[in-house]
Amino acid sequence: MTTSMNPSSRPQSASAAPDTCLSLENVSISYGNGKNVAVNNVFMEIPKGKVTAFIGPSGCGKSTVLRALNRMNDLIEGCGLTGRVLFDGQDLYDKRVDPVEVRRRIGMVFQKPNPFPKSIYENIAFGARINGFQGDMDELVETSLRKAALWDEAKDKLKESGFSLSGGQQQRLCIARTIAVEPEVILMDEPCSALDPISTLKIEETMHELKKTFTIVIVTHNMQQATRVSDLTGFFNVTNMPDYEGKVGCLEEFGETERIFNSPAQQATQDYVSGRFG
């Protein structure tokens, strides 16, 4: 983790290889053993230490792409991927790669808060313990909860069940749980879609803290959220593909958030970010 976290202070240039964390090369993903193409020909370079947001209408494959980044799609039967996903220069879909190892270094927070049916303390200790954590567990739990901005609310009830927390707190617990494993990247799949505005705000504040240490990729339906938290934005859209029935997702445009929202190159992006469709 320490070696891969070289803090780069120089200005971000899209093609600067050393700063690239995840790079997608011509990625296409399909379900049902290739019958339904979900997303087609995605090229993307996700830089280190930044927040990258995926936006786009429903069914455009942004969650599918996100799940491809730590091989969560392996759990879906009949899901296939072509192209290459490079993480620090290594192909994640190489035959020799262990998906469990991938997920330890690229953590994930899900749409619905899903704390384990254990105490708050154990929820966080679980991931660290199975990853062979040797140090002071109390300290790790505290720092993880602090980073997820949950410490003040949870410090007096660490022994209570994770379900005793509110929805927004549960989601922050899930973030703390992910942080405790000390991944390099955190993927978030619509982490605030089940939460109220105040919890959403807290999670966004958490993200601002987290991007100092982690690379974050977030899928969101909320464009204001994308403008608030992200440095880069990828706009996914659905299109018709030649010689294929039905709609297919594709990456329409990818660039700095400010540019995507203020002066997008594509008409479709302009229409979407100005709320004309989607």
Added chain:
Amino acid sequence: MYWPNGLSVVSAFVTLEPDMTTSSFSASNQRLGDAAKSSLHRRPNLPRNRWNALFTLLAALFAAIVVLPLVLVLVYVVIKGGSMMSLKMLTELPPAPGMTGGGIGNAILGTLVVSLVAALIAIPVGVGGGIYLAEYSKSGAFASFVRFGTNVLSGVPSIICGVFIYGLIVATRIFFDQSYSAMAGGMALSVLMLPTIIKTTDEGLKLVPQELRWGAIGVGASKFVTITSITLPTAMKPIATGIVLSIARASGETAPLIFTALFSPFWPEGLFSPIASMSVLIYNFAIMPYDVQIALAWATSFVLVMMILVMNIFARYLGSLNRN
């Protein structure tokens, strides 16, 4: 009956009723209209209300018939057997035919031993099979075959399980040249327990939300760790309930034990010798021409029924426990 104001209306209705044929129905309804239409009170003589009362009565009757055997069996067993309960009864050996005194200590111990052997075999195999079905099999042909086989096995008569183990273990004298043994009895009961345990494990695991598995896998847990430390503990309640119920069912079985564990009038001598059990004791003693033995059979029935009752209540308690 609770409508004092409606009574007058009802009596008026009843007097009208004899000439209320199908043809004159609308006419009488018309006449009735002025008196009763405005009233919202219940009129018990309306056909729908009469049918309603009839079917309510029938349902109550059948419900009573359903509960009656349970109540009668319990009461009868408690009266006949419960009155003889004493420490001596629970701790002593049964007397030889023609003698008096004694107890059923060896049969109680035997039932516990045989049930324990059965549980030790059936729990790992059954829970393991259930885990395979719910977590590993990708709903392929093999998994559906196993599920189908489990359903068939749960319908197989218990005596067939006994004969199966008889042929496999007892007749072949596979264990240290012993024929009938506690081990064989336990194995026969474990065959009976398997389908219940497999099914409750399978279904209990399927109830665990998918997000929980993702959460564990998302923090880098392997499949094995996910199952052992997240999925299985979450589904512990239905699995434990199923295990207790299957033990309760198997411990009262007679037929599989007659062929396998046989019986013994002495204290258990080990896992590889014939062993007494409560169900077989009842079977043997109830038809003997001695009053002492018949009384012992009643006492055993009481102990057995109470044991199964307690286990069922325990299973319900397990089922009501809150997940923490």
